[in-house]
Amino acid sequence: MMEMKTLFFTLVGILSAVYCHAQSYGIQCEDTCNHIHGLDMSHYQGDVWWETLGDNSHMAYVYFKATEGKETQDQTYKRNIELAHRYGLKVGSYHFYHANVPQQLQLRNFMSQCRPGDQDLIPMIDIEKKPKSMSTYEFCDSLMKFLLLVEEAYHQKPLLYTGRNFYNNYLLGKVDDYKLMVAQYSDYEPQLADDRDYIIWQYTGKGRINGVNGYVDKSRLMGNHSLRELRFRRW
Numbered sequence: 001m002m003e004m005k006t007l008f009f010t011l012v013g014i015l016s017a018v019y020c021h022a023q024s025y026g027i028q029c030e031d032t033c034n035h036i037h038g039l040d041m042s043h044y045q046g047d048v049w050w051e052t053l054g055d056n057s058h059m060a061y062v063y064f065k066a067t068e069g070k071e072t073q074d075q076t077y078k079r080n081i082e083l084a085h086r087y088g089l090k091v092g093s094y095h096f097y098h099a100n101v102p103q104q105l106q107l108r109n110f111m112s113q114c115r116p117g118d119q120d121l122i123p124m125i126d127i128e129k130k131p132k133s134m135s136t137y138e139f140c141d142s143l144m145k146f147l148l149l150v151e152e153a154y155h156q157k158p159l160l161y162t163g164r165n166f167y168n169n170y171l172l173g174k175v176d177d178y179k180l181m182v183a184q185y186s187d188y189e190p191q192l193a194d195d196r197d198y199i200i201w202q203y204t205g206k207g208r209i210n211g212v213n214g215y216v217d218k219s220r221l222m223g224n225h226s227l228r229e230l231r232f233r234r235w
Helices: 002-025 050-054 077-086 103-113 136-154 164-171
Strands: 037-041 059-068 090-096 124-126 159-163 180-183 200-207 216-221
Touching: 037 200, 050 077, 059 077, 059 103, 077 090, 090 103, 103 136, 124 136, 136 164, 159 164, 164 180
Parallel strands: 037 059, 059 090, 090 124, 124 159, 159 180, 180 200
Antiparallel strands: 037 216, 200 216
16 A cells, blocks of 8 residues: 555656656647747857757847947857848847947947848847936937937837837837837737737747747737848948
């Protein structure tokens, strides 16, 4: 009888471990839908096994962090963008914007990394922080000046990345001419205060994928949108 109880509790332990493993690494959004999925990556992901990641047919694109502010450059950028191309992903680059840093210096930093010949997708500007010392008007004025510089440099409007709440609080009605990637980590699609359309939804910051140790940001295209809308036009 004691042996039966021991066997029973051993099996329960094994099943519990399997269940927990499935919860952490099991079925994910891209396994159960037909949306076009992609990634947002930087040095935070560490070393990436691109051959393994490239075999994951669910991922179609990846945006890499290229730069931040006036001088910060992501040290994994050049290697990652080369290998992502090699293994079949469409790639784009993004800059993390600081509103209180001169726009020309930020543009120069971004252009030193984001070379047109390496891009499949239009540049993306990451807009997440407003300095407390700036009013919303001053912040948006600074941002719009930078966006115009990026457009002049690359001959196309950049994609804007921001969170739903940040958009509603600071960008509402200010960036209507720009395509959006909206971040909201939930099971529900974000709804912006003005009900405007957006192209990409970043739905998790704790995604898992073969080839990356730790978490990775995942996103998907919305509705009938396609990657053609984000195609980098070379002049």
